[in-house]
Amino acid sequence: MTHIQVLSDKPTLISHALNLIVDKIHTTLQQQDKFTLALAGGSTPKPLYEALAQQSLPLEKIHIFWGDERYVPADDNESNQLMARQAWLDQVDFPPANIHPMPTNNNDPAHDAQTHEQEIREFFGVKAGEFPTFDLILLGMGDDGHTASLFPKTEALTVSDRLVTVGNKDGKPRLTFTYPLINHAHCVMFLVAGENKRPALAQIFSENGDETLYPAKAVKPQGELIWLLDEAAGAELNG
Ligand code: 6PG
Numbered sequence: 232m233t234h235i236q237v238l239s240d241k242p243t244l245i246s247h248a249l250n251l252i253v254d255k256i257h258t259t260l261q262q263q264d265k266f267t268l269a270l271a272g273g274s275t276p277k278p279l280y281e282a283l284a285q286q287s288l289p290l291e292k293i294h295i296f297w298g299d300e301r302y303v304p305a306d307d308n309e310s311n312q313l314m315a316r317q318a319w320l321d322q323v324d325f326p327p328a329n330i331h332p333m334p335t336n337n338n339d340p341a342h343d344a345q346t347h348e349q350e351i352r353e354f355f356g357v358k359a360g361e362f363p364t365f366d367l368i369l370l371g372m373g374d375d376g377h378t379a380s381l382f383p384k385t386e387a388l389t390v391s392d393r394l395v396t397v398g399n400k401d402g403k404p405r406l407t408f409t410y411p412l413i414n415h416a417h418c419v420m421f422l423v424a425g426e427n428k429r430p431a432l433a434q435i436f437s438e439n440g441d442e443t444l445y446p447a448k449a450v451k452p453q454g455e456l457i458w459l460l461d462e463a464a465g466a467e468l469n470g
Pocket of ligand 1: 377378
């Protein structure tokens with residue numbers, strides 16, 4: 232089931248996303264004892280993470296992963312882990328064991344991708360060939376229509392038998408969730424703001440957009456798909 236919501240501006244988008252996420256956490260934890268959340272990187276979600284730091288949440292029941300990571304040290308300004316820690320995770324009392332960053336410190340992206348895959352499998356108790364179900368995966372979208380680190384025309388788009396693989400942005404390695412892992416989620420929520428996202432969104436929401444050129448188009452989760460757009464990004468989308 233797909234929901235598309237166009238909010239008046241970015242602060243309104245962030246506040247709406249916050250309410251949806253907090254509500255989803257509380258509702259889910261009435262049925263189960265853990266909430267598994269994969270964070271998006273980039274700049275859009277930073278104010279959302281800062282707002283989450285102000286919320287009173289059952290942190291001991293929330294497990295944090297990342298949908299992708301630049302292959303840089305965890306203290307590098309490019310690190311998605313660093314951004315989320317500075318905005319939220321290190322500002323509140325998360326149990327350290329509940330935070331599951333993608334490893335990027337062995338000078339071997341393929342090996343680190345396998346290591347993280349094993350960590351996810353062990354956490355969820357799933358065997359090779361099976362895919363775990365995250366409660367919520369947050370995603371952004373680049374101007375080129377990439378999402379996570381699934382970039383146009385890259386090999387990562389073709390990986391169907393793993394949870395984590397090596398992405399490639401202009402020759403620089405990244406680690407990324409694969410399509411099958413993303414599409415096994417209970418809920419995937421895109422947060423997209425800014426006029427520069429319009430051309431890619433037009434392709435993604437058109438019948439004949441090419442998924443290899445606009446990778447976000449191939450995100451079709453078995454659960455809920457929510458697109459939260461600000462007016463600048465989503466004004467031209469009808470419906
Ligand atoms: C990353 C992200 C990436 C991001 C998009 C949008 O590691 O950069 O995971 O997929 O979500 O590039 O980035 P902005 O939010 O900065 O536009």
